Amino acid sequence: MDLNQDTVKKLRGLIVFTVIVAVIGVNYRTVLGLIGKLFGMIVPFLLGGGIAFILNVPMRWMEKKICQKKQYKWSRAASLAFAIAVVFGVLFVVTIVVGPELFRTLGGLQNSLPQFLGGVEQKLEQLFIQYPDILAYIETVQVDWEQMMQELVSFLSVGAGSVLSTTFTAVQSIASGVTSFGIGFVFAIYILLQKESLGRQCRKLLRAFLPRPTADWIVRVAGLTETTFSSFLTGQCVEAVILGTMFFVTLSLLRMPYALLIGVLIAFTALIPIFGAFIGCVVGAFLILMVSPVQALIFIGVFFVLQQIEGNLIYPHVVGNSVGLPSIWVLVAVTLGGSLLGILGMLIFIPLVSVLYTLLREEVNRRTA
Numbered sequence: 001m002d003l004n005q006d007t008v009k010k011l012r013g014l015i016v017f018t019v020i021v022a023v024i025g026v027n028y029r030t031v032l033g034l035i036g037k038l039f040g041m042i043v044p045f046l047l048g049g050g051i052a053f054i055l056n057v058p059m060r061w062m063e064k065k066i067c068q069k070k071q072y073k074w075s076r077a078a079s080l081a082f083a084i085a086v087v088f089g090v091l092f093v094v095t096i097v098v099g100p101e102l103f104r105t106l107g108g109l110q111n112s113l114p115q116f117l118g119g120v121e122q123k124l125e126q127l128f129i130q131y132p133d134i135l136a137y138i139e140t141v142q143v144d145w146e147q148m149m150q151e152l153v154s155f156l157s158v159g160a161g162s163v164l165s166t167t168f169t170a171v172q173s174i175a176s177g178v179t180s181f182g183i184g185f186v187f188a189i190y191i192l193l194q195k196e197s198l199g200r201q202c203r204k205l206l207r208a209f210l211p212r213p214t215a216d217w218i219v220r221v222a223g224l225t226e227t228t229f230s231s232f233l234t235g236q237c238v239e240a241v242i243l244g245t246m247f248f249v250t251l252s253l254l255r256m257p258y259a260l261l262i263g264v265l266i267a268f269t270a271l272i273p274i275f276g277a278f279i280g281c282v283v284g285a286f287l288i289l290m291v292s293p294v295q296a297l298i299f300i301g302v303f304f305v306l307q308q309i310e311g312n313l314i315y316p317h318v319v320g321n322s323v324g325l326p327s328i329w330v331l332v333a334v335t336l337g338g339s340l341l342g343i344l345g346m347l348i349f350i351p352l353v354s355v356l357y358t359l360l361r362e363e364v365n366r367r368t369a
Helices: 005-027 028-070 075-131 132-140 145-193 194-209 210-252 257-271 275-290 295-324 328-369
Strands: none
Touching: 005 028, 028 075, 028 145, 028 210, 075 145, 075 257, 145 194, 194 210, 194 295, 210 257, 210 295, 210 328, 275 295
């Protein structure tokens, strides 16, 4: 067989690829360990990229609406300072508003919890009087208290070391998390201050090592992805504010306790697409239950009514329109993302499906034109 230079190159590449795959297959545990260490090293920079992405949303608005009109030389630094002030300002205002309410709630629970437990005790006594068979059955249950005490002592003696080890591990994790956040925040500032330069460098890098059409396609998809994710983040925040306001106003009109706290809690949990507000429902129902079981049932009913309005009308239109995705595909994306990656999947899959939907629509239109 006559082998030309191109054929030899392809055979050489195939042999090298086969050897690499074989080495990885034999030493897969070592390879996975190296990948884990590498991922741990780049986590602060991935976090910095996420922080930069979030801060870029208000920063870009500042640059477009205010700074560029007057061509300030310091517009980039001013826009970045504005974005940081917006994010931390929102957190500060929420803390100031919710903090006192949270302390009042804890104080109220301290007073209402004994009353609630006393009421439960009275109900149980009435139940035992009405149904004496239950009390007779409970009296027949035998408990080996000595064995239970021995198991408890054994658990505590073994668990003391585990508690110390867990505490030390938790302190290490917190310190590592704070360090990673600090590095990521500084990295995000550098990204935002030089985002145009970094964009040009990435485009040149792609065009240097890839064919021009492929590089242009990657750049276009990256731009579409960034725009879609930014729109999704904005729409998700707007939807959370709308839902939290709806709950605060409704609970206030119904004169239910903890209206402000529950409204803010549901607004934050609603950042998790579609299903996040149910977390706020559980916590809110528990808080109101300590005050009045009847009002807790009313709250659950109100929640499901408002949730239906939000899930079927507000969310698909606000978030769906913000990412250019039809309402039905928003629900599909949330369901698939939640089943695959949990909460993170819910947050990622809506803009991801929107990007795929846009690319598929363009390709279909091109082929059918």
